Amino acid sequence: MGVLPVPAEVRAILLDIEGTTTPIAFVQETLFPYIKDNVKEYLRAHWEEEECQRDVGLLRKQAQEDSSLDGAVPIPLESGSGEEELERVIQAVVDNVHWQMSLDRKTTALKQLQGHMWRAAYATGHVKGEIFEDVVPAIRKWREAGMKVYIYSSGSVEAQKLLFGYSTEGDILELFDGHFDTKIGPKVESESYRRIAASIGCATNNILFLTDVPREANAAEEADTHVAVVIRPGNAGLTDDEKSYYSLISSFTELFLPSST
Numbered sequence: 456m457g458v459l460p461v462p463a464e465v466r467a468i469l470l471d472i473e474g475t476t477t478p479i480a481f482v483q484e485t486l487f488p489y490i491k492d493n494v495k496e497y498l499r500a501h502w503e504e505e506e507c508q509r510d511v512g513l514l515r516k517q518a519q520e521d522s523s524l525d526g527a528v529p530i531p532l533e534s535g536s537g538e539e540e541l542e543r544v545i546q547a548v549v550d551n552v553h554w555q556m557s558l559d560r561k562t563t564a565l566k567q568l569q570g571h572m573w574r575a576a577y578a579t580g581h582v583k584g585e586i587f588e589d590v591v592p593a594i595r596k597w598r599e600a601g602m603k604v605y606i607y608s609s610g611s612v613e614a615q616k617l618l619f620g621y622s623t624e625g626d627i628l629e630l631f632d633g634h635f636d637t638k639i640g641p642k643v644e645s646e647s648y649r650r651i652a653a654s655i656g657c658a659t660n661n662i663l664f665l666t667d668v669p670r671e672a673n674a675a676e677e678a679d680t681h682v683a684v685v686i687r688p689g690n691a692g693l694t695d696d697e698k699s700y701y702s703l704i705s706s707f708t709e710l711f712l713p714s715s716t
């Protein structure tokens with residue numbers, strides 16, 4: 456087992472979810488198929504609700520922005536009433552969601568709808584958020600050492616709270632001091648990490664960001680945030696250059712805090 460000393464100036468640890476706290480397989484083989492299989496039924500059942508209309512409005516706006524992309528699916532406005540017209544628009548939303556998911560897009564519009572759909576899946580016990588076994592004990596230790604702990608995921612804040620609120624380890628939301636999603640900016644843009652630091656009330660170099668994705672690590676590092684790349688079973692492989700450039704950990708227990716005994 457390796458040991459990665461955490462720089463003394465670090466006051467907060469910022470965690471990615473998929474591939475870092477949670478197996479990619481759980482997201483790809485449980486969470487995403489749930490959306491693909493249930494989106495049509497969900498839209499039919501909730502169409503008249505304000506939240507659902509807001510989600511569709513966001514998806515429509517995103518579809519307009521995406522109109523020049525290969526295979527993009529437009530979402531028309533409902534013109535008139537009637538079952539057939541409603542089905543036509545719902546089918547367009549379904550096709551748009553499937554298209555975005557086929558590209559694993561991280562748009563706020565898609566993530567917002569997914570977060571709302573997962574609510575029922577978690578609340579009924581159909582799904583439990585999977586967490587790697589080293590995660591909870593390590594976070595408890597970091598917190599005892601005075602470290603703040605935050606989440607930054609492309610999944611919406613609502614989806615994050617469901618995953619950790621209904622997890623295989625029980626409700627562990629108390630372990631986090633706050634949550635960030637793509638509303639603060641994309642994870643591959645350095646400005647997002649400056650905004651997160653401002654929101655936490657610290658400098659970017661007071662933060663250590665743990666992620667499985669080198670492009671995200673690179674963006675954080677450009678903002679002068681400390682980074683380590685997390686290697687978990689099922690994660691995408693790293694190039695030799697990435698392996699030699701980044702600090703790597705395969706378990707949270709490998710982080711060594713200056714105050715740890």
Ligand SMILES: CSCCC(=O)C(=O)COP(=O)(O)O
Pocket residue numbers: 471472473474482486561566569607608609610611614615618642
């Ligand atoms: C928060 S649960 C769903 C995860 C998700 O939708 C996703 O896109 C994962 O992105 P991450 O930034 O956590 O790698």
Ligand SMILES: [Mg+2]
Pocket residue numbers: 471472473474475666667668
């Ligand atoms: Mg990730």
